[in-house]
Amino acid sequence: MTVLPGPSRPPLLVIAHGSRDPRHAATVHALTRRVAAARPGLRVDTAFLDFNAPSVPQAVSRLAADGVRDAVALPLLLTRAFHAKTDIPAVLRDSTAALPGLRLRTADVLGPSPLLTAALERRLSEAGLEPADRPSTGLVLASAGSTDPEAGAVIAAVAREWRHTGWCAVRPAFASAALPRTEDAVRALRAVPGVRQVAVAPYVIAPGFLPDRIARGAREAGADLLAPVLGDAPELAALLLRRYDRARRPAAAGQLLSA
Numbered sequence: 001m002t003v004l005p006g007p008s009r010p011p012l013l014v015i016a017h018g019s020r021d022p023r024h025a026a027t028v029h030a031l032t033r034r035v036a037a038a039r040p041g042l043r044v045d046t047a048f049l050d051f052n053a054p055s056v057p058q059a060v061s062r063l064a065a066d067g068v069r070d071a072v073a074l075p076l077l078l079t080r081a082f083h084a085k086t087d088i089p090a091v092l093r094d095s096t097a098a099l100p101g102l103r104l105r106t107a108d109v110l111g112p113s114p115l116l117t118a119a120l121e122r123r124l125s126e127a128g129l130e131p132a133d134r135p136s137t138g139l140v141l142a143s144a145g146s147t148d149p150e151a152g153a154v155i156a157a158v159a160r161e162w163r164h165t166g167w168c169a170v171r172p173a174f175a176s177a178a179l180p181r182t183e184d185a186v187r188a189l190r191a192v193p194g195v196r197q198v199a200v201a202p203y204v205i206a207p208g209f210l211p212d213r214i215a216r217g218a219r220e221a222g223a224d225l226l227a228p229v230l231g232d233a234p235e236l237a238a239l240l241l242r243r244y245d246r247a248r249r250p251a252a253a254g255q256l257l258s259a
Helices: 022-038 056-065 082-096 114-126 131-136 149-163 182-190 209-220 234-248
Strands: 012-016 044-048 070-075 103-106 137-143 169-174 197-202
Touching: 012 022, 012 056, 012 234, 022 044, 022 234, 044 056, 056 082, 070 082, 070 234, 082 103, 103 234, 114 149, 114 197, 114 234, 131 137, 137 149, 137 182, 137 209, 149 169, 169 182, 182 197, 182 209, 197 209
Parallel strands: 012 044, 012 070, 070 103, 137 169, 137 197
Antiparallel strands: none
């Protein structure tokens, strides 16, 4: 991949959901620091939709005050659900309405991607899963959940595709808005022929209320292994840069926002 010289790179504004749980913001900042370290000379800013500072309007205003004329906004989201389709476009439109000198492109959401699957497998390995255990392991792909049917369909598709990479079985689960819950998926996998152990892989980026619900469900149902959240996995940092680079191309799918 050709990388343009540093001065020509528009800053990257990573937009996370935000949480009252302080672990959430700390994890997001760890990830954005890894992104910045992987692309020396690239300015990487962070903003939050709720609960944490800076807010998206504050971050956008700071870019404009610093004389930035072109930037890429990247939703730190794994699926295209309500936040990606409605909340983020609306707050970006409002934030740039009074800033005619700032051109802001929006990058695609992160998932689905083979890099996310690789990050999940990294976390499972860190939690103690051995490669030799794969054919006898039932795996729960546990996401936060969404009322948006497109988001749920993506999680189900990721689980189906992951099943074909050597796992005994893979089932999706959701912490909210949809079924099954993590504990139900763990129990269902116990009954699958050939499953000797059940592992839970949280398909979430940072700790918080719903990831804690996933972990609680895994423990209550007696899962043999629970992986950490994706966090600042190097594969995730690489994926953010891939989405950033795609948004910069003239034919990028990302929407151009300008007053």
